[in-house]
Amino acid sequence: MASSDFRRLPGFRDFPPEELAFRAHLFRAWRAVARRYGFLEYDGPPLEPLELYTEKSGDEIVGQLYNFTDKGDRQVSLRPEMTPSLARILGEHARSMPKPIRWFSIPQLFRYERQQRGRLREHFQWNVDIVGEDDVSADAEVLAVAIDGLRELGLGAEDVRARVSDRRLLTALLRDGVGVPEDGMDAAFALIDKVERMPEEVAREKLAADAGLDPAQVDALLKLFELEGLDDIRAAHPEASVAEAAAPLDAYLGHLEAMGLGDFVEVDLTIVRGLAYYTGIVFELFDRQGELRAICGGGRYDRLLELVGGDPMPAVGFGMGDVVLGELLRERALAPDYERTLDYYVVVIGEEQGPAARGLAHRLRDAGHSVAYEFRDRSVGKQFKSAGTEGARSVIVLGPEEAAKGVVVLRDMASGEEERVPPESLG
Template sequence: MTAQSFSRLPGFRDFPPEDLAFRAHIFEAWRTVARRYGFQEYDGPPLEALDLYVEKSGEEIVGQLYAFTDKGDREVALRPEMTPSLARILAERSRALPKPIRWFSIPQLFRYERQQRGRLREHFQWNVDIVGEEGVAADAEVLAVAIDGLRELGLGPEDFRARVSDRRLLSAILSSTGVEPAGMDDAFAAIDKIEREPRERVRARLAGAGVGESDADAVLTLFQDGGAEAAREAFGGREAVDSELARLEEYVAILGAMGLGAFVEVDLAIVRGLAYYTGIVFELFDRLGSLRAICGGGRYDRLLERVGGEALPAVGFGMGDVVLGELLRERGRAPGHARGVDDYLVVIGEAQRSVMLRVAHALRSSGRSVLYSLKDQSVRKQFKAAESEGAARVLVLGPDEAARGVLVARDMGTGLEEEIAITALEAG
């Protein structure tokens, strides 16, 4: 049991160099795209007051918090998502910031739940938010960032798609069928389950939420394969529905104008589990549908004021590294781990070591990565080490070379050798 007690905690990952390189590759794409869209990076503490999440994130998240009481008797939780922290941070300083605020972050998030494919107890999530702009152009901008993040990693419309909807449109449709505001959450929950539960069961749930008998079938059909046109056919002309529909269509049109139309489809069954969403919501899925959602987001116009800040509209998304990593590996988009140094210095005879160290340090000072054997080894051994370290070039310093003030430089790719003056190397 001794050895076991030092193993990794379930649901947590180690990142040996190859895995860290893969993670860094993903982060780099995320940062590149976020900056391309003019977003600034921020971060916050991994531990927050428990209250920040209770009743603001939704039941599911609160039930799976990594929460405990700290030594100062504070109820705290490891952050399960970034948006509440963002809201808290902005509550303190948003008034002084020019709007709209474009911020992004790559926090490590935690949830206490049983792990399975694509779900661990810890993951890194790219969060991108626009705060202070209520227009649909901001919603489109945010989804464009998410799509471009995946494109930057080599994925195209054949690999993934964005399913978009709008809670305001859902509300308009549902209230036109008799659902009262009090029953709206139940109705959303029923629609959220439409792909996973039998039709009759969903129908019963909808009826329980207040959907009138005459509309039940139309609602079910619409949400099972419903796009914008189907919604207009079934519920167009009803007050409020038309204007909500027009906004969603404008949203899709903006993305089309950006050239991203191939990625986007309206799917009214997308609801999102989090309690704070108020408008357009979206999720990104792999085309084969074998993986979980890669990314989810939407508009949350009430959250900032609910944590005591300025009443600012906001829209954003979160994209986790776990499912995305699986998709990239599945599609052969994971880069090979290229290790290697620029130079490996070989000495023939320890008498040459001090000169070699001087050269090595000069090369390192000039920015090159340099390795050499830390102990006396045969030339063969040193070459083998150079090989396994992935050195691009080997510099050989033996008694002959030292006497003449030169080094033999061997290109490890071509095997070609030439002499270089030590003074030339030291000059950089």
């Protein structure tokens, strides 16, 4: 047991080769899908000025920042999310860039809070954003990227679902359909976000107390969440403002249907998202069994760029973390088997073959092959054992008998077949 002084910090992970291989598997899928949609990769610093988060992200995030004072007396924070950095980066360059801007990143993000399942103090998050386009097509495109990211990893509509809502629609429903007073809106939004996680009685009490609703209004509000689909919602609430606010979501669903992704998507008015900067369509992706936390969340945030001092610019995007997704993939046996591989392992019989072996190995490496050999003079049996352990596809044997004839033995480790070939023919 290592001294406790050297222990890894709580909520942080080590990535030995097997773990790193799994992480790389996720990153490969994410990058492949993002590029397929024409997105460009970017990054920013992992450490940012504290003010980048304290001002605009909403109070929720501030309490859990991994922040401290640096040696220059600056108030700094490890980044808890990527969007403020993105807004800052774009604020400096967006004006000169062709629109729409389609960017993605895979930052490591940090939050100071007690860890539990699916929630560490550090994680990697696939961030995908479209900036400079307010058409709902962009919203649909972003959700399609998220869904395809999961499909690329082997998950289908039977495994995951996207729950989508629109803050503008919910606002219209609450104000004009239910009659929530203007000063009760924020409280109502906050409660709706967590209504499915609390008993109905508690929800009723809180809606009455915090949002100032009478019992009839509480009934009307809770009834909203029993409605399935946009058509039911519009039928239940024929108000003109509702019809108007439902139009973008209607088009959104149509676009996703046209892409063949309709099976993944369902309207769910309880999806609000905690971050204060969302302004329109919002969504979260969950495993169908509902055992895990949200895999991904995102939506439209049209005002964020101007809030951090940039030009006003519409934006829509999402973040997908590696922790919950990793749990889901492992649970569904979709994590690839880890295996070591090597193109060649060079077995040396007798120290006098050493120089020839090193020469051959290096020539093969120059040609792009992975090659390893034993560092010490060891028995042939041990050398073959190492070749097997390291996953060598072929073993090249250099021995005195072969050297005399100017050949080497080439053994295929899978089939066990051997042939004698001149070393110049390899590579």
